[in-house]
Structure formats: C-alpha cells, structure tokens
Amino acid sequence: MNGLARRAGGRLGMGVWLLAVWVLLWGRIDAATVIGGLAVVLVAYAVSRLPTVPLVTRVRPVPLAKAALEFAWDLLVSSVVIAWHALRAPGRIQGAIIEVGARSRSEVVLLAVTTSVSLRPGTLLVGLDWERSLLRIHGMPVRSEEEADAARDGVLRTERRLMRALVIPDDDIRPDTGARPDVPPAEEE
Structure with missing residues (x-):
C-alpha cells in the first residue's frame, strides 16, 4: 500500500472514530445525528490537523x-x-x-x-x-x-x-523475534 492510500485510510479511520464518538454522545442513531456528525467531522478536518490512525494491516x-x-x-x-x-x-x-x-x-x-x-x-x-x-x-x-x-x-x-x-506498516518486524531490524535484539524472555 502506498503512502497516499495509507494516509487516506488513516484519515478515514479517524473520521469513522469521530463519527462513532459523536453518535455515542448523542445516544441515538438517526439520520439527523449521523448527518450532523459527518458535518462535524468534515469541519474538524478543515480547521485542524487531526492525526491519522495508522492502519493495522x-x-x-x-x-x-x-x-x-x-x-x-x-x-x-x-x-x-x-x-x-x-x-x-x-x-x-x-x-x-x-x-x-x-x-x-x-x-x-x-x-x-x-x-x-x-x-x-x-x-x-x-x-x-x-x-x-x-x-x-x-x-x-x-x-x-x-x-x-x-x-x-x-x-x-x-x-x-x-x-x-x-x-503495522510503521514497524518493520522480524516474525521470529518481534524486533525491528535496525535495533539490536534484547534478551528473550
């Protein structure tokens, strides 16, 4: 997955999370709540630098x-x-x-x-x-x-x-040790 698709997926993940929190705060799921939540998510992205949620692949x-x-x-x-x-x-x-x-x-x-x-x-x-x-x-x-x-x-x-x-794409993990290749392995358990 390229960087642009990963960022878009991360932003979508954050948007879904914000929408879920919005719906939970209102305590009901109806068209007005969901549409209002989508508007709030879009405004939040427009006026701030919300982080992206890294994708778990x-x-x-x-x-x-x-x-x-x-x-x-x-x-x-x-x-x-x-x-x-x-x-x-x-x-x-x-x-x-x-x-x-x-x-x-x-x-x-x-x-x-x-x-x-x-x-x-x-x-x-x-x-x-x-x-x-x-x-x-x-x-x-x-x-x-x-x-x-x-x-x-x-x-x-x-x-x-x-x-x-x-x-996760951010971590380059060796499957046998769980360690990053650029970090010396620690003593195993």
Missing part, C-alpha cells in the same frame, strides 16, 4: 490471544504484589520513574503498550516522548536497580507481544 489471532492471556496473568501478579505490600508495610512502599526506550514507532502499538501498562496495579504512564518512542513509567515497588530493570523488561515484553500480534 493484519492481526495475528494466536499471538493476540497469547498477549491477552499474558496481560491477564500480569494483572493478577501485579495485583497480588501491590496488595501484599499495601497490607504488609503501606508506608514503606517505594516507587521510581523508569525510562523505557520502545522499539516500536507505531502509535497504535505504543498506545496499546501504554494502556496495558497503566491498567496494571503498580505501574502508570507518566510521560511519553512520541518522537523518540521513550516511555516514562512510574513503577512500584521499586527498591533497587534490579527491580527497576525488571519493571523495564516487563514493559518491553508487553511491547514485543503486541508487535507480534499487530502488523
């Missing part, structure tokens, strides 16, 4: 199911760890801001990673540098450099899972 169902199961496991484990520390010594839980250099350049993958990280107890996205694909995560409990590295590795594992599941 393929979803791999098995890696996506695996990513969902591993997310559920991560959610359970992080909930137990945070609950244990909150009950054991609530005043002594230490956290840290951890920088994670993401390998993906895709906004879809980075959005999925940041959402996944923020939904887990004990981690929260506090900053994102889109230009450098650099995430700043608040993690807890983090009492040592080893625990900070473990939290960083957890975010990178989540990113690898999602890069394997979602095929």
Whole structure:
C-alpha cells in the first residue's frame, strides 16, 4: 500500500472514530445525528490537523490471544504484589520513574503498550516522548536497580507481544523475534 492510500485510510479511520464518538454522545442513531456528525467531522478536518490512525494491516489471532492471556496473568501478579505490600508495610512502599526506550514507532502499538501498562496495579504512564518512542513509567515497588530493570523488561515484553500480534506498516518486524531490524535484539524472555 502506498503512502497516499495509507494516509487516506488513516484519515478515514479517524473520521469513522469521530463519527462513532459523536453518535455515542448523542445516544441515538438517526439520520439527523449521523448527518450532523459527518458535518462535524468534515469541519474538524478543515480547521485542524487531526492525526491519522495508522492502519493495522493484519492481526495475528494466536499471538493476540497469547498477549491477552499474558496481560491477564500480569494483572493478577501485579495485583497480588501491590496488595501484599499495601497490607504488609503501606508506608514503606517505594516507587521510581523508569525510562523505557520502545522499539516500536507505531502509535497504535505504543498506545496499546501504554494502556496495558497503566491498567496494571503498580505501574502508570507518566510521560511519553512520541518522537523518540521513550516511555516514562512510574513503577512500584521499586527498591533497587534490579527491580527497576525488571519493571523495564516487563514493559518491553508487553511491547514485543503486541508487535507480534499487530502488523503495522510503521514497524518493520522480524516474525521470529518481534524486533525491528535496525535495533539490536534484547534478551528473550
């Protein structure tokens, strides 16, 4: 798919998303609501620089199911760890801001990673540098450099899972590792 078709598809995706939000806000689907929503979408594109939604060219169902199961496991484990520390010594839980250099350049993958990280107890996205694909995560409990590295590795594992599941033109992924060819591969899980 060439760049022009990709941008047009991305703009169409954003337009459909905006129209869906418009209809949900009104709470009904009728001709007036849809026509009004289309007018709002066209005006929004005319007066602003709305981003395009990068196209997902393929979803791999098995890696996506695996990513969902591993997310559920991560959610359970992080909930137990945070609950244990909150009950054991609530005043002594230490956290840290951890920088994670993401390998993906895709906004879809980075959005999925940041959402996944923020939904887990004990981690929260506090900053994102889109230009450098650099995430700043608040993690807890983090009492040592080893625990900070473990939290960083957890975010990178989540990113690898999602890069394997979602095929996006922005990311040149090797199917065997999920890594970008221009980035040295990290240690596998």
